[in-house]
Amino acid sequence: MKDSLLTGTRIRPAPENHLGEEVIQAARRRFMGGALIAGAAAVAAPAVAAGGETLDIPDWTRQLGPGVGTYPYGMPSRYEANVQRRESPGLTRTKQSSVSFTPLQSLFGIVTPSGLHFERYHAGLPEIDPAQHRLAIHGLVEQPRVYTMDDLLRLPSESRFHFVECGANTAMEWGNSAVPTVQYTHGMLSCSEYTGVPLKLLLEESGYDRKNGKYLLAEGADGAALTRTVGIDSALDDAMVVYAQNGEMLRPEQGYPLRLLVPGVQGISQVKWLRRLEVGDMPWNTREESLQYADFMPDGRYRQYTWIQEAKSVITTPSGGQVILEKGYHQVTGLAWSGRGRIKRVDVSVDGGRNWREATLQEPVMSKCLTRFRFDWNWDGGPALLQSRAIDETGYVQPQMNQLREVRGTRSIYHNNAIQTWKVAKDGVVTNVQVS
C-alpha cells in the first residue's frame, strides 16, 4: 500500500486532520497578513477554513484491513516513524559508550514507552540469558547468597512509577545554549512503572551488618562491569531490584533481566544488568564516581557522590525547534520531577521569568516520578520567553541558570537543573535561549 501521504513535513494535503505543506503555508500567509484569529474558535475550524473541506471516503474505509494476529507484538503506526530515540552527533566517540535521547517533544502524559526510554551504555548492550543470570549479595552480611531469576520472581514484589534521569542530562547547556530541541536538552529522562523486589528485603535476607554496613556497591554484568556506590539509607528506603518495566520484562536497553532502581537518584546509580551487591563500610570511589560523574566546582575541586536529582521541569510544547502556526489558544505543557519527593507546584512564565502564573498539575502526582503540567495560553503573536519552574514538597525551588551558575560555575557537566527558556519569535519559531 502506497505511503504517498505524509511523513515528515513532505506532506501531501491529506484528509482528516493532517496539515499539508500548503495548509501550513496558507496558515502562515494568513498569519503574516495579520488576519488575526483569536481564541479556541480558530482551532475548532480546520486550518483550511477558507473554502471549508469536502470530506471524501478514504481508501481505508473501502477495504478489508489486516486480520487479528498480523502483528503479534504491536508497533506504533508507521506514521509515527519520526518519533525515535536519537543521538546527539559528535557527543561521544563510540556507539558502545554513548547515549540516545527520548523524544520528549512527541510524548504525552508521564509514562515513557519502553522502546523510547533513553539509552546509556558504557560497553555496549549485553544480551543476557535470564536462566543463566545470577545476583550475588555479599560483603558485610551474615550469609552471602546467590539468586537466580526464579528465586527473585518468587520473592514478594512491588510496582511503582519512577523517573530515571541521567546525571548528565542538560549537560550540554552549562556554558551556553548548545542543542536545538527538548529531545537533546532534556531527553536523558524517562519514566516507567517498575516491578521488582524491595532492596530492603534482600538486605534483611542477607543479615546485613546494621552497624557497619553504610554503603552498597552495585555491579553490572556488562563488559564495563559498571560499578557505583549507593548509600545504605537510599537502599533501605525505596530502592528496588527490578525485573519489569511497564508491564513486561525490562527491555535489554534498560537492563534485562535485572537492574537496580534507586528512585530519585541519578541514572548511573540505577545499575543495569545487575549481578552483584556488596555491603561495605566506605564508598568505593569507582571510576564512575571519580573520573566521571563528579561535579567540577569553581574552586577546581570535585564534588563526589552527588546522587540526588534535584527538582527540575521543562516545557515540552512548545519547545525548541518547533514552530507555532497560528495565534490564539495553545496549551503549554511539560514535565516536572524531583529526586526528593513529589512535585508541589509548577509555575509558568511567558516573559522570561519576570512574572509567573501557577500551572495545573495533571494527576497522578507521585513521588520521584514525572508529573505532567499544563497551562492555558493565548499567543498574541508577539515575542515571548517561556519558562517553567518546579517546586517540590521539600520547598526546593528550581533555580534560574544564573542562580545555579553563581554557586556551581559553568564547568560541572552534571546536575544542571536550571530553568529552561524557549524563545518564541514573532514568526512563531521557537528556539533554545538562555536569559538573565
Place this chain on the structure above:
Amino acid sequence: MSRSADSRGAFRRIVLLVIASAAASATLAAGTSPRFGFGKPVSEADLAAWDIDVRPDGKGLPEGSGGVMGGEAIYEAKCASCHGSFGESNEYHVLAGGVGSLKSAHPERTTGSKLNHATTLFDYIHRAMPYNAPQSLTDDEVYALTAYVLYLNDIVGDDLVLDRESLPKLVMPNAEGFYPGVGFMSVDGEPDVKAPACMKNCPMSGEETSSLPESVRGAHGNLALQSRPLGYIRQGESTAEVQAAVAGGGATAVAEVAPETLAEQVGCLACHAVVGTRKLGPSFNEVQARYQAEAGARAMLLAKLEAGGAGNWGEMPMPSVSYLPATDRERLVDWILSTPATGATP
C-alpha cells in the same frame, strides 16, 4: 482408637507444628535468619571471580605485581591504539597530562590530573579494559599498566613496581581534590542553591545571554523529521538548511510490505491459499500453473481483481478489490504469476 480420632490427633499435631514453626520464624525474622531463605547460600570463595572491586584502602587488591618497565610493552600492544603512545589521545578518556592544572584558568581533566586514588585506576583497568576485551588481562598485567599510566603522568619514576601493599600507599596529585557532596547524598540533604519563588516583577532582565550558535545549527539534522507531523505546533524550519532539506524531499521512508504480506493484509488469504489446497477459491500456485504461460494472463487477472466475478474456477464469485491502489493490484498479480509454485510460503 477410632480411625477418625486418630486423624484428629494427626491434625492437631500438624497445627501445633505450624504454630511452632510460625513462632520460630517470627523469632528468626527479628534475629538473624532469613524470612524466606530463597537463593543459594555461598561462600566468599564462590564469588571470587566476580568479587574484583578494589577500594581506596586497598581492600580487594589481588596478589601479584607489575612495574613500569613491564607495563610499556603491554600498553603499546593493548592500549596505545586508542589512548595514544603517551596517553595523550582525546579520542577516549585522556590518560596523561595536565597534572596540577585543575585550579588554573584552563584545567586539563585527565586521568592523571584528576584521579584521587590509584586503586581506582587498577580497579577500572582490571574490570573494563581493554575496551574490546574486558577482563582479559592478568593481575600482574594490570599492576604493570597501572604503574605505566602513572609513569606517563610523571607521577612515578620508571623503576616503580606495584603490588597490593604499595599501590594503596601511592599519593595521587589530586588526592585532596574531591569532597563528598553531602547535600546531594540524602533526600533531606541541604541544597546548595536556594532560589526564591518570586511571582511578580522578579529580578530578571529578559536579556538574552545565549542562543543556539550559528555554527551548530543543522548539526542535529532535519528537525522536521524528528517529531510527529501533526498539530498546530510543529517541529522544523529551524534553519534554512533544514527548510531546503524538507523542500528537497526529506521524508521518512516507510518500507513497502512484501506481496505475500499484502495478500494477507488485504484479505486474499481468507479465500486463497498461497500453495496447496483449494479453499473458497484456487490456491495461488494453481492459478500460476494454469495461467503462467498464457499470453494476456496478466491483463486478465488484473481485470478480474478490478471487476471481481465467478466462472473460471467455480461458481463462488470473488469480490472486486478495485479499492486497492492499481500498483498494489499489479504487485499482487505479478507475484501470483511468478512466485507461489517456486516454494514461497507466507
